[in-house]
Amino acid sequence: MSRLFIYFLVFFITTGVVAQVDPYKTLNDQIGEFNNSNQHEESIRLLETIILDDKSKPMDLYNAYFMKYTTYKRIFNYTEALANLELALKYGLKSHDEQKIRVRIDVEKLFLYYDQQQFDNVKEILKRLSGTNLDFLPPYTHALYLSVLGSMATKAEKYEEAEKYLDEALVILHKDNPMHLPLIYRKKIDLNRRLNRYDKSIENFEKGLYYAEKYNIDVYIIGMYMDISTFYSRIGDTENALRTQHKINELNTFYDNTNKSGKLHQVEKELLTSVEKSRSKKNQFYFIIFSSISLLGLGILYFLYNSGKKKRIVIQEKNKEIQNELDKVSFELGEVNANKIDGKNYNLTERQLEIIDLVKQGKTNKEIGAQLFVSENTVKYHLKIIFETLGINKRTDLLNL
Numbered sequence: 001m002s003r004l005f006i007y008f009l010v011f012f013i014t015t016g017v018v019a020q021v022d023p024y025k026t027l028n029d030q031i032g033e034f035n036n037s038n039q040h041e042e043s044i045r046l047l048e049t050i051i052l053d054d055k056s057k058p059m060d061l062y063n064a065y066f067m068k069y070t071t072y073k074r075i076f077n078y079t080e081a082l083a084n085l086e087l088a089l090k091y092g093l094k095s096h097d098e099q100k101i102r103v104r105i106d107v108e109k110l111f112l113y114y115d116q117q118q119f120d121n122v123k124e125i126l127k128r129l130s131g132t133n134l135d136f137l138p139p140y141t142h143a144l145y146l147s148v149l150g151s152m153a154t155k156a157e158k159y160e161e162a163e164k165y166l167d168e169a170l171v172i173l174h175k176d177n178p179m180h181l182p183l184i185y186r187k188k189i190d191l192n193r194r195l196n197r198y199d200k201s202i203e204n205f206e207k208g209l210y211y212a213e214k215y216n217i218d219v220y221i222i223g224m225y226m227d228i229s230t231f232y233s234r235i236g237d238t239e240n241a242l243r244t245q246h247k248i249n250e251l252n253t254f255y256d257n258t259n260k261s262g263k264l265h266q267v268e269k270e271l272l273t274s275v276e277k278s279r280s281k282k283n284q285f286y287f288i289i290f291s292s293i294s295l296l297g298l299g300i301l302y303f304l305y306n307s308g309k310k311k312r313i314v315i316q317e318k319n320k321e322i323q324n325e326l327d328k329v330s331f332e333l334g335e336v337n338a339n340k341i342d343g344k345n346y347n348l349t350e351r352q353l354e355i356i357d358l359v360k361q362g363k364t365n366k367e368i369g370a371q372l373f374v375s376e377n378t379v380k381y382h383l384k385i386i387f388e389t390l391g392i393n394k395r396t397d398l399l400n401l
Contacts (some may be wrong), residue, residue, distance in 0.1 A: 024063045035074050036216075058095060062101070221251060229241055346389050356398055
């Protein structure tokens with residue numbers, strides 16, 4: 001009997017420990033499934049629910065913003081991707097894994113800069129990460145890091161080194177994340193072209209396309225055709241270059257990144273509006289309670305006052321009870337309604353202070369962007385940072401500063 005009890009005790013303890021290794025795995029897997037099936041709007045809807053929840057903890061917000069970053073990166077909206085990555089860093093630094101969070105964000109920025117061919121930034125981050133222990137990175141992320149090293153070695157004409165990095169990345173993904181193998185095969189197309197191994201380049205294309213179509217990931221399919229088209233163009237095969245370019249145009253017709261980004265922004269806006277309405281109703285509910293208790297208190301006081309001096313002790317006791325109730329409701333109401341905030345007490349940049357002033361003047365995001373010579377998306381990004389920093393929920397709250 002005692003052995004059976006010990007067995008069950010060990011079982012529950014060990015399974016509990018395993019379950020706590022990554023409490024966000026289920027959410028991250030769900031977001032991955034949504035993104036792989038082009039249901040990006042569902043990803044944003046799920047993540048915004050967490051972000052807009054007042055009960056979310058810093059690590060909840062870190063993970064939610066990080067997954068939003070991966071979602072926007074997936075549709076090549078690098079501006080929004082970087083903005084959400086910065087927000088992820090902000091909340092991640094409030095955890096006990098500050099050093100790992102910084103490294104993880106640096107690695108993801110490395111990928112963003114590489115995708116945008118900002119190679120000076122890539123070199124700077126690689127230098128910063130040199131000698132850093134990256135064993136804690138997920139296999140998929142580690143493989144992508146190796147692929148960047150391989151690509152940079154290819155550009156430096158260090159082909160043997162490049163092949164070593166890319167082959168190591170292939171081994172990792174074959175074992176853990178075969179759906180992402182096209183990312184490595186794309187880079188091997190160019191490496192083998194430089195080594196005049198044209199047959200190998202075509203073989204890499206066919207293998208990468210096989211996995212992209214097997215897992216039905218549109219961006220990978222388009223990417224494979226883009227790289228093989230570039231390959232044909234550089235070796236002077238005009239006919240195949242035109243053929244593959246035609247295929248790319250055909251695929252892009254069905255994969256409209258701009259339209260996808262617009263839909264995601266609309267989802268965010270709808271969810272924010274819904275939360276604001278919910279909070280407004282909650283405010284009204286507390287106000288009604290507050291008013292009812294106040295009226296009830298006044299009625300009781302009036303009644304006790306007319307009862308004469310003999311009931312003065314009763315009045316005092318009732319007053320205490322009423323005051324306690326009023327204090328409690330006032331406190332709860334104060335939790336719901338944000339107090340006025342002095343913006344000078346927060347670490348806001350000059351640009352963010354300018355944007356706050358222009359919002360107070362009643363200017364739209366577009367007008368603010370025109371006056372400050374920045375894009376409307378940049379204004380939105382600054383406003384999101386301002387809201388997060390000041391702990392406010394909507395634009396009109398800025399009028400209270």
